[in-house]
Amino acid sequence: VTAVAADAIDLPEYFAYLKAHLDVEDERSILATAPMLLALARNQRFLPRYLTEALANPARFQEGNGYAGPVVILGGGDGYMVRAIGWPAADDERRTPSNLGVHAYDGVAQVAHNHNFSILSTCYSGPGYETDLYEWEPIGDREPEPGDKVVMRYRGRQRLEPGQTIFYRAFKDAHVQYEAAAYSVTLNLLVHPAVEDLGDQYYFDVKNHEIVLPGGLGNDRRVQLIQLAASLGDPAFAAPLAVIADAHPSARVRTAARQAVDSVFGRSTA
Amino acid sequence: VSTLQTDALDRALLTLGRAPSFTRFCETAEPLFDEFVAGRSYVPWLGEALDDLARNASAKAGVGGKPYHLWATMHGRIAIVTVQSKHAGNPNTLTGHAYHRLMKVIAGDVRVTRWRHPQRVDPGVLDRRARLEIAADEWCSAGATLRVEAGQDVVEFREGHGVVVGLDSAPIHHTRWAYDRASLAPIAVVVADATIGRIEHALQMLGEIGSSEDAAALDGLMKNHVHSVRWSALRVALKLGRSDGQSLLERALEDPHPHIRNAAASALGYAAAGRRS
Numbered sequence: 001v002t003a004v005a006a007d008a009i010d011l012p013e014y015f016a017y018l019k020a021h022l023d024v025e026d027e028r029s030i031l032a033t034a035p036m037l038l039a040l041a042r043n044q045r046f047l048p049r050y051l052t053e054a055l056a057n058p059a060r061f062q063e064g065n066g067y068a069g070p071v072v073i074l075g076g077g078d079g080y081m082v083r084a085i086g087w088p089a090a091d092d093e094r095r096t097p098s099n100l101g102v103h104a105y106d107g108v109a110q111v112a113h114n115h116n117f118s119i120l121s122t123c124y125s126g127p128g129y130e131t132d133l134y135e136w137e138p139i140g141d142r143e144p145e146p147g148d149k150v151v152m153r154y155r156g157r158q159r160l161e162p163g164q165t166i167f168y169r170a171f172k173d174a175h176v177q178y179e180a181a182a183y184s185v186t187l188n189l190l191v192h193p194a195v196e197d198l199g200d201q202y203y204f205d206v207k208n209h210e211i212v213l214p215g216g217l218g219n220d221r222r223v224q225l226i227q228l229a230a231s232l233g234d235p236a237f238a239a240p241l242a243v244i245a246d247a248h249p250s251a252r253v254r255t256a257a258r259q260a261v262d263s264v265f266g267r268s269t270a
Numbered sequence: 271v272s273t274l275q276t277d278a279l280d281r282a283l284l285t286l287g288r289a290p291s292f293t294r295f296c297e298t299a300e301p302l303f304d305e306f307v308a309g310r311s312y313v314p315w316l317g318e319a320l321d322d323l324a325r326n327a328s329a330k331a332g333v334g335g336k337p338y339h340l341w342a343t344m345h346g347r348i349a350i351v352t353v354q355s356k357h358a359g360n361p362n363t364l365t366g367h368a369y370h371r372l373m374k375v376i377a378g379d380v381r382v383t384r385w386r387h388p389q390r391v392d393p394g395v396l397d398r399r400a401r402l403e404i405a406a407d408e409w410c411s412a413g414a415t416l417r418v419e420a421g422q423d424v425v426e427f428r429e430g431h432g433v434v435v436g437l438d439s440a441p442i443h444h445t446r447w448a449y450d451r452a453s454l455a456p457i458a459v460v461v462a463d464a465t466i467g468r469i470e471h472a473l474q475m476l477g478e479i480g481s482s483e484d485a486a487a488l489d490g491l492m493k494n495h496v497h498s499v500r501w502s503a504l505r506v507a508l509k510l511g512r513s514d515g516q517s518l519l520e521r522a523l524e525d526p527h528p529h530i531r532n533a534a535a536s537a538l539g540y541a542a543a544g545r546r547s
Contacts, residue, residue: 018472048481051476051489052484055469055490058499061472062472070470097460154436185478185479227352228338228350230429231377231432231433232433233377234313240324241320249327
């Protein structure tokens with residue numbers, strides 16, 4: 001996205017702007033907020049101030065933030081949130097005791113991911129991360145499954161530097177993320193209208209242009225709920241499971257419900 | 271779920287106060303938890319969640335964004351989970367528990383392995399010599415109860431398929447240990463409270479983008495009850511150029527946690543060596 005920043009603004013001004021102007025279902029509206037995101041990023045004091053004020057009450061710090069990594073939720077509204085994300089350098093990356101990274105770096109594995117939400121992002125501090133960008137589309141009409149081939153078009157490598165913005169469109173854009181050369185912080189506007197929660201995120205094997213696995217918290221939880229019902233096998237579950245198997249918009253959720261009905265209640269919904 | 275039963279459970283857990291012993295937790299909570307499980311209120315709860323999903327494709331189940339939480343307050347929580355064999359994907363570490371936990375198998379058969387420390391351990395201070403010992407490796411069917419003491423027990427479902435309802439106490443420890451699966455030796459202290467993890471990530475961020483005026487705001491965190499937060503706050507204060515860095519480190523020599531005392535002594539030693547050279 002090419003955008004020119006206005007004068008530096010503070011966080012309340014940015015949120016007031018979003019509340020007044022952002023239409024989460026209109027891509028042009030999201031893109032039109034880019035100058036204000038850049039203007040917020042020009043304010044190099046708002047985030048340290050935000051952090052010190054929030055850290056003054058550690059027991060309630062980032063209450064409701066479900067992210068495990070260095071993601072600070074700065075606020076949001078109906079269908080959107082604004083986040084600050086830390087991106088450590090490779091030698092400073094935190095890992096679990098099993099040596100798994102806790103950051104969304106996937107350059108070594110060459111696994112790309114898309115999102116089931118849109119992100120408008122800029123760099124707030126540091127040199128910024130580099131990312132390989134792809135557009136992708138499924139082959140055929142059905143929802144992709146692990147192992148399916150997909151079309152992936154490489155759109156080049158970008159560094160998200162201060163003063164720049166990148167717009168990741170929900171579902172359509174996939175990217176491989178690389179470690180920043182030095183600790184960097186990005187600011188992003190995450191736009192997630194309710195309807196997008198029904199769609200899946202995917203991980204892609206970039207070399208083979210294949211789906212590795214689907215994800216997406218909303219449908220993951222729906223599938224887990226259905227699996228729990230199947231494990232308990234109470235007859236009261238049969239009727240709603242049959243409706244879900246027939247009518248849910250997600251093929252993954254429909255399949256889980258169909259398997260539950262077939263295996264537990266011995267009734268084919270095919 | 272039955273609010274009569276959970277209200278009674280909440281009142282009982284409240285009487286236990288902060289960090290109760292495992293014995294007191296089991297004596298107080300287990301009879302009420304057994305009643306809760308026997309009442310099977312998770313069945314209508316799950317039926318309603320499925321009805322919601324059948325009516326509204328984007329419905330979300332659970333309490334507070336946690337899909338399996340049947341009930342949660344600051345004194346405890348009850349969750350219901352499907353247990354599937356993790357054997358193929360097991361990481362090379364085991365992780366301990368920061369909560370006392372009671373678990374009841376309500377469906378299926380699951381193979382459970384339980385390890386236990388033969389002596390008392392402090393999960394806040396890593397002791398690499400304090401290895402776990404295997405306590406049980408058995409198949410559990412519906413009706414079986416598993417009791418997990420915070421800090422002392424490690425429990426893992428190894429094989430099988432089933433459903434488990436679990437009651438967690440309020441946090442007993444802020445940290446837990448991770449263990450090497452092969453040797454059963456502790457290898458790392460892991461923050462057990464997500465809020466603490468977020469605070470430490472935020473401190474790292476502040477250390478990169480802040481200035482000396484922000485360092486003044488870290489005094490409270492340098493007195494936090496969690497040692498890793500105290501140390502992270504001190505490091506960031508020094509990085510941001512606190513003018514009283516030397517005295518902060520000297521004060522840290524008196525910290526109740528040995529890791530902080532050792533780290534402060536090392537830092538002061540480096541500083542002194544730097545001045546000499």
